[in-house]
Every structure is written in C-alpha cells, then in structure tokens.
Amino acid sequence: MTTTDPAHARRAGNPRPRHHRVQEFLQPFHTLRNRLIATSLVVVALPIAGVAIALVYQERGAVLVEKEKKLYAITRILDSELGPGFDAYLAGVPGGWDNREAAIRRLSERLTPLTDRVAAAEPGIGVGYYVRRLDAIVTYGPSRDYAYTIGRSIPADHPGREVMALNQPRVTEGSLVRGSILNAMRPIERKGQVIGYVWANETTEAIGLQQRLTYLAAVATALFGFGVAFVLVWVMSHRLAREVDVVVDGLEAMETDLRYRIPPLRDELGVVVDAINGMAKALLDARSLTENILSSVADGIVAVDHRGVVTAINPAAQKLYEVTAEQALGRPYRDLFTSNRTHSALLDTLDSGRTNVGVAVELTRGEHTFKVDASASVLRDGDGRPIGAVVVLKDVSERDRLMVQVMRADRLAALGELTAGIAHEIRNPLTSIRGFLQYLQDCESIEEWRHYGPLIIREVDSLNHIVGELLAFGRPRPPQIDSIDIGELVRETAFLARGRSDAQVAVKLEPGLPGIEGDREALKQAILNLLINAIQALPQGGHVEIAVAAVDAGLVSIAVCDDGVGISPENLAKVFDPFFSTKASGTGLGLAMVHRIVDAHAGTISIDSHIGEGTTVEIRLPIRCPRPDQTSDPAP
Template identity: 30%
Template structure:
C-alpha cells in the first residue's frame, strides 16, 4: 500500500496537466504543481478552499463551474472548456474534465492548457484563407490587367491633346491607374509563391536603407524615426522582399500619426537562434478585438487601405520562417514585432 501510494504521489505531483482532488463538499483536498502554475496560486492557499472560489477568483467563472459540477453529479463525468484572462492580458485556453468518485469520497478535475493548440489552429485557419484568396487573386488580377493595359495605352496616345486642355484630369487618371496597377501587383504576389533569392545579409543595413528611402515622407508628416541596432545580425533572406515588409510597416506607422510623432525601431538578438525587429509608433492604437484579424485579406484599420500590404508582409515573413506579433494600446500606439532566424554556418 505504501509503494502504491508513493507511485500515485509521484504521478500526481509530476503530471504536466493540472490535477485537483476535491471532496463531496467541494473543498480542495490536494492539488499538484501544474495546477498551481495554471491558477497562479500556491498550494498552501488552495487547500481547504472551495472549488467554486478557485475559478471565481480568476475570472467570474462560478456559474460555468456550477453547471459543470451539476452535470457531473448527474452523469458521473463531464468535459468542458474555459478561457481565462491572465494578469499580463493574454487569453489562455483550457480544457478541463471531471470524474466523480475517483476514490471513495474524492473527485478529480484535470485542467489542460491548450492555448498553443488553439493558436496553431487559428494560424492554420488564416493560412487556408490566404491560399483561397491567392487562387482567386490570380484570376481577378489577370482579368483586370487586360483592360487596364488598353486604358493605359490609349491614355498615353491621347496625352498631348489631354494635357493641353485638361492637365488636372490627366494627372488624376494616370495616378489612379498607377494605384490600380499597384493593387494588381499585390494580388499577383498573393496568387503564387514568388521566387525568393536567399542571401546572407545584415538586417540592420536593410532596415537603414529602408529608413533612408522613407525619411522624406516622414519629414512631411513631422515624424521622427529613432533607431537602436545591435551589431552583427546576419540573416538569410531575400533583401528586396524583406525591404518590402519594412516599407509597409514604417509607412503604416507614419500614416497613423498625421500630426507627427516618433517611430522607434530597434533590432536586437533574442538568443543564439533568433533576432527581433520592433517598429513602435505613437498612433491611436488598435482595439484588442481587431488585433487578431490583422493580416486577413481586405481587413484594414485605415480609411482608404486595402489590407493587402499587411497580408503580403505576413506571407513574406512566413516564407522567411519568421513570425509577426502585434502589441497595441489605444491612445498610446502600436508595436509590430518581427522575429526572424539568424543565419548559421
């Protein structure tokens, strides 16, 4: 019996899932280390507490637990899911299941953190949507480009006569045609994988070249760009593709500050394998309910935007085996964090 109890104790304490033992009066009898980490409370404070208070203390989940326990009382077991907002603001997703009468007078609740699984499923969903829109983009772009070519050709033929009497109209027509052509090009980038020529390049140099390119636009908007780069950060990348991503993010940062402000750009090593590029603006920020939709086709927070620039940027970073994280607070600004792998021998 002692040997069996010792084995049970080892399994209980070392389990990677959160385990909670509670009695018929809903008092917590025992809890393992994983459950302590999930709920952010030490075992000493949890023993003897009500099971309902444990969840209610975190996020007003008492009614959910009551419904869960009522079902267990009638049917012996139940599986449920729960979303809890942690102190750092992140949402954590949990699956939890309860079995009544696991031993005499004791019931067992198992809590599993499935946040990473949910995030992967969300990424797959977004990736599937990108593939679908890419297939549609190819057909749409080609259908539009054919009449566009004819329009541009005739406008060029008529340029001498139109410019003489209607120069303003001519400028508007040509600028709008150029904008349409730019959108079509972005469609075509989405429609099929682009040939990427990987070279070992200093990411700080690529960023500095991008900043030099956009400095004139920043001055017009009364925006100052501050930089802080760590030395010797080589990456295997397509420099032109990466520059396109940097242009998209910096232009967005400039445009969300029409009254001026500062953009802070930093590049530093996270560890031996990865570096992080941070582009922080002082704009109006993005509401939390909109953050998760960034990168979706045609979703944009700008009045005249198409959402394609950000969508293309997500695809390029994905092709470079990197990730994009967005942190934003309304009234303070937005921080885009790009993580890329460092080149290796």
C-alpha cells in the first residue's frame, strides 16, 4: 500500500506550492517564523525603548543637576569677589546709605564690570547683586540686556526674600525678570548679618535645547539598536524556522512509519531531534514487545474502543472464538460474538466503567462447551481519560476438572482420617469391655461382678457418648433463630464453666452491646466448649477472660483468652479437624462442633496461640443472622 506524503515531497527538494506561499503572506502570523520574528522584535524593542526612556529622564535629571552645580559655583565666585561687603564701595558717597539713589548708582558702577565679566565667561548666564538695606537690584549682567532693572525692588513673594530671611541658598525654576529661568540664589552674609543675596540664572529654553539634543541622541541610538536587532532576529529566525520545518516534516513521517529518523541538527534542536528519534525507537520497541507479549500469552485478550469496535485481538482469543484477526479487527464486538455470553463482561465495563473480575461464562464450540473466566477493565490514555475496554479470557475447563479430582481426593482423605479417628475412639472402650468380660467369664464371685459391672457400663456409656457426638456432628440440626442478649448468654455460660473448675473466669462486656439473632442453645454450647478447652489448658493459678464487643460492619466479637500452655504451630492447622485432640481424654469433636455452629450462623472463627503464653479464640457473629429458609439468587 502506497501513500503520498507531502513531508516526503519537501524532503525530496520539491518547492512549497505557490498557494502556500500566498497564504503565508496573507496570514503572516500563522507561521512559526513570523511569530518568532514578531515576538523577538517585541522582546527586543521593549528593553531598548525602556533603556532609551530611562536614559532621557536620567540625562534630563543630570542636566539639571549639572546646571545647579554650575550656577551655585558662580554665586560663590560673586560672593567672594564682593569682599568685605557693600560698605567699602560707598566710601565718599554723600549721605552714604541714606542717599538711596546715589548709593545704588555707586554700587552699580563698581559691581557692573564684575557681573558683566562673569556673564561674558558663561554665555546665556545672568548674574547680579541685590542689596537688602537698599531693597534694590544694584547690578544685573550682562548689563547691555538688563541694566534697566537696576534700582528695582523685588516683589514681596520673591524667593530672594526667603533666601535672605532663612540665610539659606536656594534654586528655583519659574518665570522672573528674564522669563522662565533656573535661578540659583545665595545669601550674602557679613559679620553675622545677611546684607543681601547674589544670583546666577539660566533660561530654561537653553536647558531644554540641551535636553532635546540628548533626547534625539537617545532616540537615534534606540532606532539603531532596533534595526540591528531586527536584522539579527530575521536571520536567526529564518535559520530556526528552516530547522523546525525539518522536525515537523519528520514528525509527520513518523505518524505512519516509526522507523523514519529525523536528520541530525545543531545546538538544542539537535538534542530535541535525538530525543524524538530515541522516543520513536523506544515506542517501536515497546510496540513490538507488546505485540510479542500478546502473541505469547496463553489467555485470550480482546480490546475495543469507546464505540465497542475491536481494536486488538491476540492469537489465543482468535483460537478461542475461532476467528481471524482480519475478521475481527474494525468490527463491532457485539456483532462478532453475539452467540457467546462473554461480551456481557466487556460491554458492561465499556458502558458502566465498572471493572469485572472472574466472570464465569461458557463458550460453545461445536459440540463442546468450555468454561471461561472473563475479566474486563477500562482502557485509559496517558491523561486518564477512558478510550475503550479490554477483556482477558482464561480457559478454566481443565482447571475445574482437576479441582473436582482434587476435591474428591480430599474428601476421600478426610473420610479416611474420620474413619481412623472413629475406629481409634471406639477401640479403646471395646478393648476395656472385652477385657472385663474375659475376666468375669471365669469369675464366680458376685462381688467381682458387682465391682466390674459399673466399669463396663461406663465404657458402654463412653461408646454411646462418642456415637452421639458423631451423630450430632454428622447431622446437625438447623439453627433455631431467635433474638439473643449476647451479654446475658456469655455471663450464664461463664457461670456454668466456673462450676466445672476452680479457675478464674472473668467476663468483660462492652457497654451498649446490641442484641443479635441466633440459636441460643447452639451458641451457648459453642462458647461453653471454648471455655472448657481454655480451662483445661491452664496451669495452676491461671485465669480465663471472655470479652464481648461490637465491631464494624455489623458484627459482634466474642474472644476467649487464656494464659495456658498454648498450642504448637504444627497443631494449629488441625485443631478444627474431627477427632484431633492433644488431650488424653478428648474426643476431638469439641472445636469441630464449635466451627460447625459458627458456620451455621454465617460467622467466622480464628485462633491465635503461642507456646507458654496462652491462646485466644475469637468468634465473629453477624448481628442479623440469615434464616435457614433464606436463599440468594446466583449472580448473573
């Protein structure tokens, strides 16, 4: 069977069809390469833009800091050039400070050359002095531009007044005499008195021009970096997209042929390709292994999808159903095997999601009928979602035949042991009776007959007791179910057991015990037998405890514990066998009878014993005992 593989065509060197290129052109973001380019450009552009913005704001701040430092330095120069103060410049002025106009004129004449010289050294800078005593500007350089301000007072809200009042330098930005400026002001202090202030300012227009130049430089740098990044991303994405196409084409080829291998690539994609090739080989090996295992398994295995269509069937199932793989695969399971009932386990699991284990069914093949155990479970994918079901069919016909033979052999062996036990138990009294009769046959003394007669009668009674217990064990009467106060029954039985021995018998009852249903006399006999066995196993000074408690699942526990000699491990498995006893005078039917009574009440009995430590026998009885006339329908 041949198929046309577009990925194979591209690998052979055929160009991509024209309509594909047009579609990629019209839908640029539907390809990995273009998405990679767009994503990379966004990833590159955002940091570049962020850095550019940060640089602009940082440079703006740096320019302002630099301007403030320069202006403060100029104010310090002007302050130092003033010397001891304004008084030295007013010598010879008629009226001195009292002649305000003359004082302003003299200070302007003396200080204007200084401020003009400083202003000329720093183009764009405005400097001057303000005299607090005269409340007037005495100089403002360059004087060619600002001589008109000499003699003016500053407004009441002018920052200079705050500088003089607080005796602290200050930088302000706002609209003053020169317009919008950055103004640095320093108080002039002489002999502990603030006599005025000196300033140096620069227009914000000049500062803004410098900042705009910085902004343009940052934008140009960002655009250059973005262009370089675009070229690099374009080249790298083209190369990466080409390599990704190789991987995609290889994966498409592997969908139909796991033996195909993707050509090796460089860098991380090379590692990815190696991993994909390795997983494909592992999957191929696993598929081959699974197929080999299914072919080798002796049990029949059939798998279906969620629609009930057969997706897998191994040779054992083909032989069991007498079909071939071609006849079964792709067809509904129900249509293939409607003549058999095995489909119920599989389809029930498929419909309900419930696991079926060990469902016994029969398969008819010709004139022969085979017994099959069917176990069905849900098939799930890697995410745990159900995708179908599988059934395992085990032919148990031979096993059942062998089990019947084994059970027959076990019954014969048990019958042999029972016969041997009966013969042993009866032989001893018969031997004693025969010996007494032989002795009395030649004896003429009435006294001898009177002496040995009761012994013979006791041996006959012993035989009768053995035969009675054997009949009771072999033909037990059905339990007479009635409501029982289990606590009262245990206390009564314990009282009877105490009368047979000097042993200490303690009763421990859980408060609030529920009443149970059962045969009072039969349970009383079973508990009494356990107590008697426990008492007989006690050394001198021992004691027995019988504890009753309610346990979960609607059961009542009756535990008889003693600190006697215990039972050896090799005898534990035999204690419930008829005629097995470790006591010289025991018949071996007591525990067997207890087991029979507990079984009749749908209960369980267990025994735990350790040599020299004692024995615990626990009976668990249901609170609601099934009636003898109650029957249950077999499971479908």
